[in-house]
Amino acid sequence: MTSTAQATAATDMVQLLTPDGELLSEGEYSPYLAEVDAERLRGFYRDMALTRRFDQEATALQRQGQLALWVPLRGQEAAQIGSGRATEARDYIFPTYREHGVALTRDVDFPQMLRIFRGISNGGWDPRENNFHMYTMVLAAQMPHATGYAMGIQRDQAGWDTERLAAEGTAVVAYFGDGSSSEGETHESMVFAASNQAPVVFFCQNNQWAISVPFEVQSRVPLAQRAAGYGFPGIRVDGNDILAVYAVTRWALEHARRGGGPVLIEAQTYRMSAHTTADDPTKYRTPVDEEPWVLKDPLIRLEKYLRAQGLVDDAFFAQLAVDGDEMAARVRREALAFPAPTLAQSFENVYAEAHPLIREELEFHRRYEAGFADADAMTADQQQGESR
Template identity: 80%
Template structure:
């Protein structure tokens, strides 16, 4: 057994040699130190277990069945991601936000939460949604352009996707502050017995937004029970992390007065352990924690993005061996916890799920024009009523012009 803290010499923590950034040639010492900071790791790149005196205890309950469950979660999430990407390429979705490479960060953190914890996602947390029992097809409604959401957040304590960068982080902080105050209608006895917490997900790009700064100021001032979970996938669309921050993102927490911790985001066990620790701390009333899950976005930022314009293929190839699914598969096989039959069954389950997702997504009914206007306000509004009337007249004009043109052509 070895220590969990990785040194810069360890290949699994070093920056890919092919990394491309606008200031690559002039990288200063502080920038280089970003990659020299240790991070929590319990499962190395080769699938070997490591021990950590601070965090191994948080995964002591994880047995072979749970490990297989984590692999299944990650594999199904990746298969869903592949199917949704195909649907968008075929014109069935307006946009899609891939997550390939970030499955361990999402499944590990999502499985660390309790049902009564509340989650505020961005637009990429498809794996976290799986852990909250949000049905995959329903997640496509918003990307198909037929709904503002797709699921009821009250059923799963999993909020709507937020398309505005970092806007969900102040919402999460406010919700956590609300937990500390007026909780009318809540099960007070359960909350006092078990505690509850909030998780705010965001990316390295969103970490540069003022919303995140302001949220951390408030959360720290009031010791609110919120865990800030940053998935550092190395690229804010086309801007590399090293341009956004001269220090590891986790170190920013020091300036706000609460702990920050960096974890190997491709190690599902380490993410589970660190998130459990942070949530327990928050539930005890000890305030927020910033987790930086150091991972990599293997796909494009969205299906509207072309990563070949700003990063080299050598960089992607350098991260391939760190694939979170490959890492866990190596461990399951070497420990004798899974064989070919298991992985074949998971693959079949993924294909069956993908077929169901496609079938249900293509069968979604299109909303009517009235639905779109009626959903603007909770109650009828005279301005919206007038705009609907005008729009109907506008559309009717096209039909009238078409009829007149047809008559003219028949003469």
Template identity: 70%
Template sequence: MGSTQLPTPRINGTGQHIPEGMESGDPATGMVQLLGPDGTLGTDPVFSDYAKRLEPEQLRGFYADMAKIRRFDQEATALQRQGELALWVPLTGQEAAQIGSGRASQPQDYIFPTYREHGVALTRNVDLSELLKLFRGISNGGWDPKENNFHLYTLVLAAQTLHSVGYAMGIQRDQKLADSAESNEPKAAVISYFGDGASSEGDVHESMVFAASYNAPVVFFCQNNHWAISVPTEVQTKIPLFNRAKGYGFPGIRVDGNDVIAVHAVTEWALEHAREGRGPVLIEAHTYRVGAHTTADDPTKYRLSAEENEWRSKDPLDRLEKYLRAEGLADDAFFEQVKQDGDELAAYVRSTALALQAPDIHDAFAGVYAEAHPLVAEEQAWFREYESGFESEEEAGH
């Protein structure tokens, strides 16, 4: 879509930025929703046009992606419980937010995840077994970011938002050079993922200030899953998070994060907006973390099961399945095949995880500095002496 076709954002009565001349979202909440929990597809004056672009095969693909990543998540959690991973960060409940947004991106776009974007990794064709290396503690990353334009996971809360804006500013400058050279290279944008907890970090504020000041082509994608570990959203913010964009002077959109169709539509619009030089966008995906923050967390200590049950009734997979069946777009054979594919993926991930070999710890010393360093050499010598002590004990035991 060319720049002349993209609507100019403005602010409606809820404080939400929307395209010129159109009202979008629920007037009470400012939230865009197309596919309701009952599986009924509604309309939206702005984003229905984006949803109409979707072919039945894409909708089936959305469901297959969500089902696969949920099955992967279950397997990874089991691997951690069995001692094969040091930690795992579950995503169950957030599949629509991740698959919808990830599938809206194009190959030239660059993605900055946090540590929970397993579904986005799937949409970028990252080998999911590579994700486990980090959580097994045998890799500093796990995959090559250049292969799929999918950055390494960032465990330092909100740090990736600064990185994403800097990268987007680089894209912006490259595009100016390409334009002057009349290049036919497709325009690119950046997606920066973070959670509602990270939104309280100063890095997010600084990122949005720079993004707004330089009109950087970046989409800030906040997955508001309602709990920053044990801290509820209402403690962190007194207004919906998407309203913060108003203070920076760029569009903010709140979307039902359990509605994969709406998430895809909103993200597609936002990326087009960014690629065409119209600046950043903030998307707040209103979703829910059904499980624990990590496998080291116990959510029963700080929230009620009634709350979890309420959100389970809004399950992203269930609502899309209802729609596909009601519209005759998928049958029992399709859903059975999706289940088989998920089980095959889980078996592959498990076998790969069990076959992972820990690297020689001495290699870690070699990776501290580019050149030899006397302090590192001293520490390595100490460690070798420490290791030799165990060898002496083993010999004595024999």
């Protein structure tokens, strides 16, 4: 990336595929699309469609009382699939609580993602298997974790030359939203990352709303411009353009892995649904506000391009609909079959190693439960005696 591009990237929005499905002429990031063949393009669409179908099913489960809460992502599929598919398996990802599409790209099984929302687990998957961290429910708490992890990677790779870093180096991606950009942890993480030239890509999904607070109240300038204050590149990208998101993220990850330091990506997208299922967006926005973004739907945009290029037909979409329904049925079936953990099992997840106080509290809990068992036995004996 040239110095001129660095100077303009924070204000100019990168777009490679228009809302009408037209591929724009070559630009700064177009070379990264050379590796995106027809099969991968169809895969991009499939990922987005399955993610949206999963989101619909999870929302239905919550409305039916089967999940305590759900965090929808409709409208943000391109930002998530494009960036997720740009990573390498060795890269490590720190999500917030909405990165269901990114989780798909890291082979996290959809039903397992519902464990935490069903209230039966602190997570649902082993982050070491997929290099995909647990969901973070506390706003921006994942940001210092991501920077610290990246600094650890940097120390592990100390002494590697540029060629080896490019081939074997690891980068970290920290996902956050425009609301989290106002948190102190985000600022502090970027200061530390810049000071240490840590290999971390800060990926902001600017979906225009921090619950009910519109973006223009949070910042008077594009968030990508903040990167200049920390001393690293900031890029604005059309977050509903999966090709642009993929290309920009590929560049940023290579930059970080080679020792170039952090990058901030601001993906301009829109949350088409509620912040969570506990939210009512009709209280703070109208259909008129949403209408321009409906026309920018990431799935429709890519579908237009695929059809225009003759890369898909009606049979492709028909089969995908069948696959989506089958996936949704499996998600529902497996989620409802999750065994409820006992309270005693919760003690196992407090500390990595046994702790005297936890052992003492567990023993108290066991005696407490045993008291109910004795009472139940006495009641049974009494009932049996009365029946004689």
